[in-house]
Amino acid sequence: MHFRILALLGFFFLAVLFPSAEPDLASDRAALLALRSTVGGRTLLWNANLPSPCSWAGVQCEGNRVTALRLPGVALSGQIPDGVLGNLTQLRTLSLRFNALSGTLPSDLASCADLRNLYVQGNLFSGPIPESLFGLSDLVRLNLASNKFSGDFPAGFGNLTRLKTLLLENNQLSGSIPADLKQLKLDQFNVSNNLLNGSIPEGLGAFATSSFSGNSLCGKPLASCSQDIALPAGEPSGSPGQPGGKKKKLSGAVVAGIVIGCVFGFIFLVILLIYLCRKKGSKKSRSVDVATFKHQELEIPGEKPVGEVENGGYSNGYSVAAAAAAAMTGSGKGEVNGSAGAAAKKLIFFGNSARAFDLEDLLRASAEVLGKGTFGTAYKAVLEAGITVAVKRLKDVNVAAKEFKEKIEAVGAMDHQSLVPLRAYYYSNDEKLLVYDYMPMGSLSALLHGNKGAGRTPLNWEIRSAIALGAARGIEYLHSQGPIVSHGNIKSSNILLTTSYDARVSDFGLAHLVGPSSTPNHVAGYRAPEVTDPRKVSQKADVYSFGVLLLELLTGKAPIHSLLNEEGVDLPRWVQSIVREEWTSEVFDLELLRYQNIEEEMVQLLQLAIHCAAQYPDKRPSMSEVRSQIEELCHSSSQKDRAPQLDQVNEVNDDTSSR
Incomplete structure (x- = not known):
């Protein structure tokens, strides 16, 4: 009898100390429903009648808990209050990028102690970056870019010892970059287009200048800082040998004299150049020295970086x-x-x-x-x-x-x-x-990746699918000229457009004329794995390049900027990794997600692109098959009005895993 009483008491204490997974999942479900009720925009396609949220779009579970929430580009708006996201205590990945969420970043994210990846770029979050973030010691990737975060650059980032990606560009952060950031082993770092000043910490000098542009920063990789700028306010700036430790300053009269002298010197040089040019023009004739003309006029443009x-x-x-x-x-x-x-x-x-x-x-x-x-x-x-x-x-x-x-x-x-x-x-x-x-609309590359400002005209599905079809027809024609005829350099900058956005393939047939040194990294993002000599590109390698081009059309990402992807891999592998996680709409360009009733066609073109970009050449279709499938897809898109659906994700997964 005493044994039974002790056993019941033991079970009671275990139930109190270690509650079952079901209540935790129920708490996660309640938090997700609370999130849906607080943010406006496109309706989240969640079936509230289901007891488990693990089958909801964008929700991923492990061990009967929600571990990932991905809702990119679904037109969410409004503010996220405290007490919502913090209840997802087992969350490891949170992606709310490219929405219209505003207000401050919820401070209760600190309760998500296992959070590793946080992507909220492309929203309207404002105010200071909350100190609560700096308690997330497991954070690996943090992207707060393109918001309205303000205030001094927080010093707490140095506490995130596992951080590999820190992207803060296009905000309103001020002050200097804390020196303790150099202790982090960052793979990606960008603070461009803020209000920062001062010197760049020594450990960050390995990043490109574009990571720091648009600020008042100095030091490697930017211009070196002058001694006067580096000294704190009020500290003597002179050398120790000078009385009082102060540097002599030039008087206003001397400065004015130097300026006036520079102006007169410049005017004299301009007059001299005009005189020499007119003298040279008066002697110009058809017997001009050819070698001199070529050297002075021809070689300069070739060296100009374009x-x-x-x-x-x-x-x-x-x-x-x-x-x-x-x-x-x-x-x-x-x-x-x-x-x-x-x-x-x-x-x-x-x-x-x-x-x-x-x-x-x-x-x-x-x-x-x-x-x-x-x-x-x-x-x-x-x-x-x-x-x-x-x-x-x-x-x-x-x-x-x-x-x-x-x-x-x-x-x-x-x-x-x-x-x-x-x-x-x-x-x-x-x-x-x-x-x-001459093609007046320029290239597809310029259209996709050029102007991203308010005056940009979004590329809708009809234009993109028509461009894909036109390019496929051009490449198919090239392949029909013989079994060894290929393009050899398929990329978005070689797809030119007419005024009606009709695609025209350019630069065909030139790969066989140039030396191997002419094709370095320009086509690296499009080049098939088996290509070793850029002058010898097979038709199947063309198909691979065209598959990457299709992925570029669908995602809006340029393959040569693959490191901008959070996973740091090339475009085909990045797309496949997202598809395997069963959230296909994560890969699509935000501009495409604005249009209704095209999800099925987008997924079909995504399947075709992944098929074209298969690792092994014999797994890729011919360009005739590719052109035929795109034609059917375009015809289906124009003739049928389907409800939005993305349930073909499993088909893409099966196709990916089979390869």
Whole structure:
């Protein structure tokens, strides 16, 4: 009898000290429902009739507890009060990024002691960063970027000894960066576009300058700090040898004299330059020294750093003219005279292309730098007759004239509405120029990753799917020209757009003309795993690159910026990792999530992109199959009105895990 009483008392104390998992899960469920009731926006598709929240979209459970909550880009708004998220005590990952949540960050997040990943970038959170965050000792990744956090830069980040990612850019933080941050072993760090000042701690100097831009900071990797700036206010700034420890200061009269002298010196230099230029112009004739002209006018633009994205900058109006002039005059090795020189002064046009201009016209054309890409620099040339063309000046082309002519004429013979037409070319020992139709809307890369401000026009699903279809048709046509014909350099900056957003594939057929040094990291994010020589890219490798391009269209992420992903992996692997976690809409671009009734088509295109980017070439479809599936998808999207659904995630998971 006494034994039974003791056993019952033991069970009672165990029940009090170690409550069952069900009440804890019930508490998690209540916290999630409280969150849904406090934030507005798109309705969270949670079935409140289910006793367990583990099947709800965005909710992940382990051990009968909620361990991850991912609600990115679902148009949540309003403020999250204390007493909601703090009840999810077993939470390890919280992602509320790209919503419109406001107010202060809930201080009760400190109750989530196991929290490792916190992503709230792209919201409207304001006020100081709560001190409660600095008690989360297990925190590994913290992204508070693009909010309205203000106040002094907190010193508590140094307590987060496991932190690998700290992103605070585009806020209103002030003060200096605490020195104890250098103790952290950070892989990612960004505090750009805040109100910070002072010197950068020594241990953070290894990060890029872009991580600190938009502040009043100094020190490596930015400009070094002057001694006066580094000294605290009120401390003597002079050297020990000076009386009173104070540095002599220049009088106002001396400073004014120096300024006036600099101004007069500058005016004198300007007048001298104008005089020399006019003197040189008066002596200008057709017998100008070719070698000198090429060196002074042609080599300078080639050294000018230009971004990869089209429409990235402007020249001074001489780049194309200089290239054309150098080409027109030949290589300087006897081509100027005789019949060879006459041939060297001509553009070679293809087929029925209109011969409405020549090199003389290019010489006089105004020039604008469009971009510096894998195979050379591209320019927009506006001729006096009103014709606008794109001129590509090739680099690292060391093939003989006969071989160049054969290969480039094969490129010029390709005729398809989804290709950028090659109209003419010029070849000499020193200069190789290609003349294309000009595409006024620039590249897909510029459209996806360019202007992110308020004036940006979002790319809707119809435009993106149509671009995917147009690009697929162009690449399919290239592959139909022979079993060994491939593009070799498929990427978003080589998909150009007309005024009606029709896609045109450019730079096809050029990979076989240039040396291996011309294709370094520009295509690294798109290159198939099996490609070792960029001049020998198979059609299956093209399919892989196109799969990455589709992922770029769907996610809005650029493959060459893979480290911006929280997981720090390339785009295909990042997408697959999110898909495996059964929350597919996490991968989609926020701009796509604004549109209704397209979820099924988005998931289908995602499946196709993952299939194209399979690791092994024999697992990838042909471009004909890819084009056919995108056509069906576009037709289905335009003909049917489906309710939103993302329950095909398991199909994507099965497809991913089978590979």
